[in-house]
């Protein structure tokens with residue numbers, strides 16, 4: 001199983017070199033460093049009144065996980081390692097669960113502040129989902145212009161022709177194929193009735209026009225094939241998971257009796273490791289409640305191992321390094 | 326040629342007092358809304374009504390029993406077709422009365438060659454499909470979700486009204502996949518029958534037996550795309566299976582409804598002489614030699630852009646093989662001007678209906694029979 005490393009132990013791994021060999025083909029960001037295969041930075045972030053979190057607490061947690069995920073001394077330095085000031089950064093939010101089971105606006109705001117602090121131009125940050133309607137339902141305000149960060153849905157702005165990637169053939173959102181030069185997956189931590197887990201990787205189903213065609217066989221290998229497309233894999237710099245509350249059963253829709261206060265914010269430059277971590281915490285809660293593990297329930301998220309096999313990150317649970325920030 | 330029924334046509338419907346309509350909200354939450362006939366619907370909240378053919382499972386899941394995909398769908402999710410959604414344990418269709426394409430087409434374009442030659446069919450589609458043919462010609466509506474496609478609110482009575490105005494004596498559910506808008510097809514067929522029109526359907530035949538049997542008595546003709554006679558092709562190229570389509574063809578043939586079959590021949594994938602022979606033999610022995618089979622020409626599109634158009638010689642070979650196997654009405658499609666477009670009497674060889682493209686140049690049938698030898702030619706001629 002995975003083990004937790006301290007920041008100090010992680011620093012000794014010299015920027016993730018010890019596990020980097022396992023991640024053949026992982027694309028490098030502009031700066032070429034800051035990637036820590038297998039490493040997931042995790043910080044405490046407790047839910048308050050109505051599940052909301054305090055903005056200052058979100059700021060602190062975000063800074064801590066960015067530093068832990070990259071091994072950088074500060075969040076600003078972490079951002080500088082992953083992104084350049086000329087990048088147009090798309091942040092894909094997963095808002096299918098509505099206001100109760102989507103990334104919290106106050107936590108997303110904390111990421112935006114850290115990106116700006118690290119040199120990204122505010123107007124070059126685009127928070128997006130499949131539709132503006134879903135964003136609004138999750139509590140976000142639509143902004144298509146102005147100097148600040150944008151926030152809007154793909155709203156049917158697809159490539160004119162499909163592209164192939166392994167078993168999938170899809171039109172990608174022009175936001176990812178054309179507009180953005182760097183991408184961040186900002187998901188939640190939840191059970192998924194078909195895929196097993198919906199966290200950072202499956203979030204990318206939202207950027208193709210035909211996700212409903214790829215739900216058979218527990219979404220495997222389709223999730224991996226979407227993410228390995230150069231539009232995603234070539235630009236993906238970071239995965240952030242809002243685990244303030246999580247859902248261990250009955251997903252992907254919000255189900256109150258299956259939601260639990262996980263009290264964690266997580267970030268990783270390794271999208272596969274981030275999903276491994278989500279799988280682990282979901283299973284832990286299921287076991288605590290006397291539910292079978294996802295494997296026992298017949299829906300292990302096999303796409304995670306497939307994604308690792310495609311060179312997208314570390315898929316071996318024994319090599320998952322959770323760094324408590 | 327085909328006449329698109331445009332927004333002005335829809336506007337006229339509204340102006341003519343086609344009235345506003347309210348989609349039923351029962352059981353589908355608070356998301357239904359009032360729509361006016363002819364109102365464009367794009368990207369916004371979709372009207373919903375409870376679907377037919379599903380059963381509730383544990384934990385709020387549903388199982389769709391409409392087509393062989395047999396999707397098990399969790400709350401807030403959709404089936405493979407993308408047009409049927411689980412809303413808190415109630416399965417809804419999101420495409421009833423949302424037409425995304427409406428034209429008055431010659432019936433030959435469907436193609437039906439033994440159904441009221443030269444007449445117009447008011448042809449319409451809603452978004453979605455239950456399979457994914459890599460060579461789909463209409464993928465811009467069939468492979469997208471309803472909220473991703475421009476549509477117009479046209480309930481069955483409005484479609485029938487449009488048919489009358491266009492001078493069409495037939496209606497045709499076509500372009501995408503009518504199986505996935507089954508309820509819309511059923512209700513439009515009823516309205517069309519009541520108005521004295523002949524309802525028809527153009528389908529992939531990927532439907533379960535019970536829903537098919539329930540809708541067949543309402544229909545006058547069905548065209549089925551038999552995409553290959555190899556299960557491997559169905560699995561690799563369309564994400565489906567062959568056997569349910571063959572079963573559907575048998576069910577249709579056993580009903581009081583006219584059947585024609587189209588086979589799109591794709592170079593190297595389904596155009597071998599052996600496969601065409603197997604297919605023709607099966608049609609003859611299982612369905613009957615008088616069922617028309619159209620071999621049509623492939624053009625590169627969607628995900629299959631690396632193959633050339635089907636050589637005419639390949640189509641002609643298929644024609645010869647099928648005729649040699651004993652099929653009496655074999656046609657070639659997408660080769661305008663080819664003699665294989667015309668209907669010939671199997672008795673005396675006389676050309677009975679001469680066609681070029683979708684146009685009928687001459688129809689020599691007399692009361693559905695050959696004027697030369699008197700042989701009855703099967704079809705729906707009136």
Ligand code: SF4
Nearest residue numbers: 389392395396404406
């Ligand atoms: S009709 Fe749609 S939802 Fe129903 S089984 Fe077929 S693909 Fe699945």
